[in-house]
Structures are given as C-alpha cells and as structure tokens.
Amino acid sequence: MGAPRNQVFFPTTFQTLFSHWFRTPxxxxxxxxxxxxxxxxxxIPKLPQNILSLDKLEELHRITRTERYLEIGAMVKLSEIIALGKIVPEALTWCLEGIGGPQVRNLATIGGxxxxxxxxSDASVPMIALDAQYELRTATATRWISASRFSSCAPVSGSPARPVDVPFSTLGxxxxxxxxxxxxxxxxxxxxTKFTSREPDEPTGGIVFIIRNQKNVLTDIRIIYGRDIILRDKNTEALLIGKPLPLNRKDAFNCVDHWKTYLAALPPMEDLLQARIINFIESSLLGLTD
Ligand SMILES: Cc1cc2nc3c(=O)[nH]c(=O)nc-3n(C[C@H](O)[C@H](O)[C@H](O)COP(=O)(O)OP(=O)(O)OC[C@H]3O[C@@H](n4cnc5c(N)ncnc54)[C@H](O)[C@@H]3O)c2cc1C
Known part of the structure; x- marks a missing residue:
C-alpha cells in the first residue's frame, strides 16, 4: 500500500507530528x-500532496525573554515580532519590516x-550578525546550531561557494x-539595507552593519551581506575593533579597500552587486567619522 495522499495533519504535540511524518514521509x-x-x-493555489500544519503546536507560538536572550518560537509571525518593540534588536526589526507588505507579515512566520x-532568507542576515542560535528537532533529538552555520538550502549552482569559512548544516x-x-x-x-531589483536580473539581498561603542571606542562590528551566499570579512572587522570614535576617515577608507580586496578574491560575482555592497560599507563607515 502506498503512502496516504492529499491529507492535512494538524498535530498538537511533537510526538503526533513526527509519527504522522514517519507514516507520510x-x-x-x-x-x-x-x-x-x-x-x-x-x-486556487497548488499545495503539496500532504501537509503538516505547525499551527496547533503551542510551543512554537511562544515568545520568552530572559535577561540575556529573546527566544521566539518558529511559528511566531513577523508582525508579532515587530510589535514586541524595543526588546527586539533594531537590525532585526528593520529587516522584518522590509519583508512583503503588512498582509504577508501577518501570516508569514519567522521559522518559515x-x-x-x-x-x-532576509531574516538570516541580521540573525547571523546578532549571533542567534536555532533549535532544530527530530523525533529523537534536539540540537542547537548557530545561525552562521545554518543554511536552509544547498549553495546555488553558479554562485560563489560559501565564502564564510565555516562548515554549515542544512535541515536534516x-x-x-x-x-x-x-x-x-x-x-x-x-x-x-535591502537591495531591490528594478530589472529582473539585478542582484538583490540584505546587508547589515552594526557596531558597539564603549566610551568612544569601537569594541565590536559586524558587516554581513546575504542572499545566495553569505559575505562577511572578519579581517576588516578585526582591523576596526579598538579604534577610537569618531572614526578617522583614513581608517574608514582603508577598510573599504580591504572589503574590495576580500570581494576580489572570491569567485566572480556581478559588478552591480559588488558596487552596491561597497557603497553601503563606505557610507556606513563614513557615518562613523566626524
Ligand atoms: C508578496 C510576497 C512578498 C514576499 N517578500 C519577501 C521578502 O521580501 N523577503 C523574504 O525573505 N521573503 C518574502 N516572501 C516569502 C515569504 O513570505 C517569507 O519568507 C515568509 O517569512 C515565509 O514564512 P511562512 O510562514 O509563510 O513559510 P511557509 O511558506 O509556510 O514555509 C516556507 C518553507 O519553510 C518550511 N518550513 C516552515 N516552517 C518550518 C519549520 N518550523 N521547520 C522546518 N521547515 C519549515 C516549509 O516547509 C517551506 O518549505 C514574500 C512572500 C510573498 C507572498
């Protein structure tokens, strides 16, 4: 007998979810x-043959906050996260506000x-910058993985290999x-900033720039771009850490040059994408100068 077809499951516990999934792979x-x-x-939209709705899994809708972390269930809607207000790191809020329109954000979930x-996805970029962790679960095990090591898809063929030099893991x-x-x-x-396309083949993607300033010294910085690939040059970040603020213009331009060198060493990518990334970095760094 073949696997069941055209069914929608609404499990209320992980146990029933995984047992449905086992019977309907x-x-x-x-x-x-x-x-x-x-x-x-x-x-009438075309849907997958068999659907496992995650909607009735209460745990996935939870939001909790401790002194050190904000924990968000995978089924929390993008609009709910935005509505949390100031607790949410700004870089994440800005990114979520740019996803679809309000109707999409009222349905779309962070896990999806x-x-x-x-x-x-758009949210992956601030998640990596903020050192977020993802909890992944199978019928038998739970594991935590850093956002920077997670990819929901294999690298796109024809795009540069994943330049961030860490082994990465997809959903099992x-x-x-x-x-x-x-x-x-x-x-x-x-x-x-989210690069949008006016022409079909223009490169898109999101880029985030965040810094920490302690007593007018730059103590941490993250510059991360993501779309088909994740780009992050940790050497440039290391060069800037410890510099006094406001930043000296020479240091700012020096770091822009480092990013150019970093991009040039990667497998070829569109000139327009390189130009957009460099413009963003230059203007963000100049925003830290006098
Ligand atoms: C008009 C429009 C504009 C959009 N604009 C953007 C945009 O600007 N940026 C952007 O990133 N996206 C955009 N999207 C795509 C989409 O809306 C978002 O990515 C959204 O967050 C997906 O969430 P969802 O809950 O609807 O996921 P779903 O459509 O339900 O699922 C997406 C995929 O993730 C899997 N999945 C879902 N939840 C889980 C889970 N917990 N564990 C494992 N697998 C899971 C599903 O099987 C599916 O493969 C847009 C969509 C529309 C219709």
Missing part, C-alpha cells in the same frame, strides 16, 4: 504558507522565513526548526 511542514504558495497566479528553500530529513534564541546585547549604531 513526503508531508511538507506548513507554517504561514506564504512562501509555499508564492508566485502562483491561479485563484529562515527555512525557505530558495536562498538565504524530518527535522523542524522549533525555536530561535537571540542574544539581547546592546548594539549602539546600525544600518540595514
């Missing part, structure tokens, strides 16, 4: 559904965003993202 986790049905022009299969078979843990550290200045 082609079932697809369904969160807000906005990515699953995206780009479908017809009035991080797990979308096409490329690094019948594995769910269940929770996101974001450290609540103070970042003192930040900029987030």
């Amino acid at each position: 082609d079932a697809v986790p369904f969160a807000g559904g906005t990515d699953i049905i995206r780009y479908q022009g017809s009035r 965003n991080i797990c979308r299969k096409s490329h690094y 078979s019948q594995e769910l993202l269940t929770r996101i843990r974001i450290p609540l550290e103070q970042w003192d200045y930040g900029v987030y």
